[in-house]
Amino acid sequence: MQDGLFEVAAQRRELKDGAWLDVRTGWQPEPDELFAALARDVPWVEERRRMYDRTLPVPRLLRYYDTGAALPHPALGAARDRLTEMYWDDLREPFTSVGLCLYRDGSDSVAWHGDTIGRGATHDTVVAIVSLGSTRPFLMRPRGGGASTRLTVGHGDLLAMGGSAQRTWEHAVPKVPDAGPRISVQFRVAGVR
Numbered sequence: 001m002q003d004g005l006f007e008v009a010a011q012r013r014e015l016k017d018g019a020w021l022d023v024r025t026g027w028q029p030e031p032d033e034l035f036a037a038l039a040r041d042v043p044w045v046e047e048r049r050r051m052y053d054r055t056l057p058v059p060r061l062l063r064y065y066d067t068g069a070a071l072p073h074p075a076l077g078a079a080r081d082r083l084t085e086m087y088w089d090d091l092r093e094p095f096t097s098v099g100l101c102l103y104r105d106g107s108d109s110v111a112w113h114g115d116t117i118g119r120g121a122t123h124d125t126v127v128a129i130v131s132l133g134s135t136r137p138f139l140m141r142p143r144g145g146g147a148s149t150r151l152t153v154g155h156g157d158l159l160a161m162g163g164s165a166q167r168t169w170e171h172a173v174p175k176v177p178d179a180g181p182r183i184s185v186q187f188r189v190a191g192v193r
């Protein structure tokens with residue numbers, strides 16, 4: 001597989017307001033083994049979030065590996081380093097943290113949001129996501145209004161959101177009537193979450 005600069009530029013899709021999107025199907029080597037190992041070995045956490053006067057479970061399981069943390073599978077370190085090389089001209093800094101989400105079935109989801117904790121709120125960045133397991137829709141919409149973009153992310157696919165995407169656009173993984181488990185692996189630079 002080739003991650004040359006020309007290829008990186010050729011695949012990129014410009015979105016409005018300085019955001020871009022880069023999708024590569026089948027990017028992750030040996031996704032079956034990685035999915036099975038992460039599903040089995042990661043100490044998944046069900047977080048709760050306060051909503052008005054109640055606390056409700058967040059509808060997906062999570063685990064976050066901040067900069068410097070030991071990762072649960074060697075393929076994650078390899079993917080992180082490969083992504084750092086691919087997006088070096090955009091970032092000029094390495095991907096450091098790894099966020100994991102497990103969507104147990106179609107009723108797990110994430111609502112519209114941008115990754116705006118930290119520098120993503122004010123600076124261009126790249127958030128690169130490797131999708132494993134069941135295929136799910138991945139939606140993006142401009143914060144200022146306008147047409148949304150519907151993508152489908154499947155087993156082993158890479159989806160990178162770059163430029164201003166975290167502050168000028170939002171993304172979501174909606175509920176679907178029927179889906180098997182999906183794991184999302186998000187790579188971010190230090191200070192972005």
Ligand SMILES: O=C(O)CCC(=O)C(=O)O
Nearest residue numbers: 101110115129171173184
């Ligand atoms: O499931 C995904 O790939 C998206 C996850 C996401 O947007 C997040 O955790 O910030």
Ligand SMILES: [Fe+2]
Nearest residue numbers: 113114115171
């Ligand atoms: Fe996100």
